[in-house]
Amino acid sequence: MSPKEPCAPTDLRTSRDAVTLCRFSPTVRSRVKEAGGTLGTGDTGDTLGTGGTGDTGDTGDTGDTGINAPRKPLAVAGGEAPSMINLRPRSEKSAPRGRRRIKANDRERSRMHNLNSALDALRRILPALPEEAKLTKIETLRFAHNYIWALSETLRMADQHGHAHAPEYPAPVGSDPGSPTSVSSAEWDSASSAVSGCEISAACDPRNCYTFAHQMKCKILSREPPGVRPVTFYFKSICGEEDPRNTWRI
DNA sequence: TAGGCCATCTGGTCCT
């Protein structure tokens, strides 16, 4: 596959990871060790004796994220990591690895460390989780996505609420007649609490809350014809419910 | 023990 080939957009509503995030998942892992800045036995300075080439030139733990600390190098049997053994056929065709490959490995490691640092920075600005749980990479990205969307939606609704004579929009085709076709004051309050309240509620996993927002967006986008502003909002409290999975709807 | 997550190595491809 071509590296530059644009990846097909992942449907967050159907992927397995999305499902994990859509529910109040028990996967809120309390990665105590990781939160402590170490992972497993990652106590080395990242020296990997690759392929028995002697000096790896690889002392460069260039970016310990503090959470994803470098791990213990792969077990080296006879100066060769198992993965190297498995990759022997591929390696042989390009002759013995030289400094170039080693440097490339170093750069790649550094690049991934930078990526992890950026993810950590992202985690820091996201609402804190109630417990010492660390979002996984995919969870961080999706949470950020939903969080941004929820904030945007909050602003949009605030703007809409501020216009007393905002035009009414027709109910979307196929919408529930009982559903509101505009956001009333009460609904706005409910929506506000449903969105922003989750940030500060220690009893609510914000990932779930913003997944709710994400679900709402999906629903709206699926129901609204192009160019028509979404008008159907039906918030229901999802924080503090016994089972949030069954309490929200759109 | 299986599954999830992660770090790392690696070779291919694209870009400068």
Place this chain on the structure above:
DNA sequence: AGGACCAGATGGCCTA
């Protein structure tokens, strides 16, 4: 030519 980016492969650690 060399760096950046990417995805596959692999193995370690952790949790249910």
